[in-house]
Amino acid sequence: MDNDDITLPADTLAILNEFLAERSKREHDEEQRMLNKTGKDAHFEEDWQLSQFWYSDRTKRAIGDALAKLVKEHNSSDFRIALLSCPSLYATIKDVHEQVNIFEYDQRFAAYGTDFVHYDFNAVDSCSDYLVEHHKRYDLIIADPPFLSEECMTKMSKIIINLQRSSASKLVFCSGEVVEPWLVANLPLHKCNFRPEHERNLGNEFVSFANFNFDHYIENNK
Template sequence: MDNDNITLPADTLAILNEFLAERTQREHEEEQRMINKTGKDAHFEEDWQLSQFWYSEKTKQDIGGAVAKIVEEHNASDFRIALLSCPSLYATVKDVHEQVNIFEYDQRFAAYGTDFVHYDFNEVSADYLVEYHKCYDLIIADPPFLSEECMTKMSRIILSLQRNSASKVVFCSGEVVEPWLLACLPLHKCEFRPEHERNLGNEFVSYANFNFDHYIVNK
């Protein structure tokens, strides 16, 4: 018997194709669910060419705990969080709140599905990312470069993403950017100092437009 010549009836073939399509969809949904639930940043290596440096576990937990308190305090189902250029925070923040977007230039993080937003801080047009304008209640940013140009451009994006004047902003960066940053955004330096898995030469600090230290448990 020549197995190569066996064909299935059309109705049976249709049922089989439908079953295979549904199985593929279930597998995709399960994979996406696991991504959304636990994150997979541990599988992504830092790309030094993109100036990526992952936060230490303690820093991630400190920020995650602060975010949980802020979300609980607002008690709003439509509370939205934007993470700009800090992908190592994604899994931690996602664990405490569902409505989070990770804005990243690195396309690898498209693995986070609809939570991922590709962006380039060098884009300066007024309508850039317009579909996300005035959408976020909390914005956490860690610009990739310690330059005046980067601070200026990132600040413009942050201002466009804030839902309103009450939106909270946390900005983590090297202390050397302070004059440029504070000229662009109404922030103040916090006591909280983010740490990284690797020791970096620059002194890193945090800035915010509210009392961020109040929400940090382990100061």
């Protein structure tokens, strides 16, 4: 007898279909539960191939405290923050302010739900409307470009110019000191006294840049 000729009684088939539907629903609900549980508390290891290096707890606290004061000064529910290539800041900033988006190439961070925006800084030269749905939306942008090169600084700067809500938007860059000439050639930034630290010691000297007195907010929160 050919297997294709085997059929189940209608009542048995109905029970089987009901069981399969319930199992599918349970699996879907469990996936959603785990996603919701993960949220901002997700923990990811650095991927050095993607040039990921996590900030130290001290640095995260310093930046988080500074941003808390900035958010309080603006006193607006529409105040929006963008984090570009600095995912280790996300949980800290999310505790400070609800309206934050994390722009990352690494798809693992989709665990952050609708706050996650997948992006590739290289795409900005091939599409004039790249990330157009996020243009002119952000009042504060923090960026930590993945590579210490003129090309990376130039492309990241183009994206940031598009993302800032206006020329009054505040910008903070954390990167190697070596990028200063390329960075200030594209954005109105100056080097700050604040020096971000990482969980692992890096060979390059890291500094911060901003278009406002970022040190004032850091120093007043020590």
